[in-house]
Every structure is written in structure tokens, then in C-alpha cells.
Amino acid sequence: MRSIIAMCIVCLPLKSLTVTSPFGYRSHPLTGKLDYHTGIDFRANYDTVYAVLNGVVRSVDFTPNLGMAINLQHGELNTIYGHLSKSLVALKDTVIAGQPIAISGATGHVTAAHLHFSVRYQKRYLNPLNFLYQILKITDHEQKF
Ligand SMILES: [Zn+2]
Numbered sequence: 659m660r661s662i663i664a665m666c667i668v669c670l671p672l673k674s675l676t677v678t679s680p681f682g683y684r685s686h687p688l689t690g691k692l693d694y695h696t697g698i699d700f701r702a703n704y705d706t707v708y709a710v711l712n713g714v715v716r717s718v719d720f721t722p723n724l725g726m727a728i729n730l731q732h733g734e735l736n737t738i739y740g741h742l743s744k745s746l747v748a749l750k751d752t753v754i755a756g757q758p759i760a761i762s763g764a765t766g767h768v769t770a771a772h773l774h775f776s777v778r779y780q781k782r783y784l785n786p787l788n789f790l791y792q793i794l795k796i797t798d799h800e801q802k803f
Contacts, residue, residue: 666755666756667755668710668794669710669711671700671708671710671737671773671775672705672762672773673706676700676701677787678699678701679695679698679699679772681696681697681786681787682785683695687769688767688769696783697738697774697777697783698774698776698786698787699772699773700773702762702771702772703771704743704771706758706761707728707742707759708758709730709754709756710730710755710790711732711755712732712752712754713730713731713732713737715728715729715731715747715752715753716731716736716749717749718745718747718748718749720766722766722767723766725740725742725763725766725767725768726741726743726744726745726760726763727740727742727766727774728747728759730753730759735777736779737776737777738774738777738778739759739760739762740773740776741762741763741768742760742761742763742773743760743762744760744763745760746758746760747759747760
């Protein structure tokens with residue numbers, strides 16, 4: 659019997675969200691060069707990371723930039739969680755919104771521990787904050803947060 663109960667249709671990736679680096683063009687914190695940031699950085703210090711939507715684990719891998727990263731597939735949409743210290747899921751696992759999927763960390767190209775969060779629709783990166791805001795607005799009448 660499954661003991662996980664879905665608490666939300668859309669969940670936030672962390673218990674509380676503080677943006678430390680925005681989406682889009684910025685000067686890179688390490689190189690100082692103009693850089694296109696494909697996601698958003700949230701303050702996180704080895705905190706639990708949650709799946710934002712129901713989905714399937716498409717990859718759990720390690721790259722020099724993002725460190726340990728989890729890519730979740732939600733139809734044509736992907737959410738990506740980077741710089742993790744520990745994954746709590748495995749490839750092809752089914753996850754539900756609000757399920758703990760990882761512990762954040764400081765792996766990859768970082769100055770300090772934080773969570774990198776990207777939202778990709780097909781091949782395009784979306785602004786994750788706009789995405790979360792829009793989707794929370796749509797489901798607002800169906801649930802309480
Ligand atoms: Zn980032």
C-alpha cells in the first residue's frame with residue numbers, strides 16, 4: 659500500500675523560496691562573464707527538495723556545471739533540480755507533487771550551497787517563477803496552500 663498522500667497539485671521545490679540569482683542574462687558569479695542563466699537559484703542549505711508536479715524521473719546525473727542534478731518529466735515539460743548532495747529517487751521512478759526527491763547541496767560549479775531550478779517546455783527554458791506563479795494561480799481555486 660502506498661503511504662504517500664498527494665497534498666497538492668503543484669508544490670514548491672523547497673519549504674521556503676528565497677531567490678539568490680534570477681533567470682536570464684546575468685554576470686556569472688564565478689567567471690564574471692555575461693551568462694544566460696537557464697533557471698533560478700534559491701537559497702538552500704542541505705534542505706529537502708520536492709517535486710513540483712507529478713512526473714517521472716528522466717535522469718539523475720552529474721555534470722561539471724549543475725553537479726548532481728535530477729530531471730523530472732511531466733509530459734512535454736521538464737523540471738530540473740541542480741547542485742544536489744543526495745538523490746532520493748532513481749531513474750524511471752514515478753513521483754508525485756510534493757514528494758521529497760533530493761537533498762540540496764553544493765555540487766558542481768557553485769560558490770555556495772543553493773538549489774538551481776529550471777523549467778523547460780520542449781526545448782525552451784521558461785522563467786521558473788512565472789511558471790510557478792501561473793500554475794499556482796490556475797489551481798488556486800482547487801486547493802489551499
Ligand atoms: Zn543556477
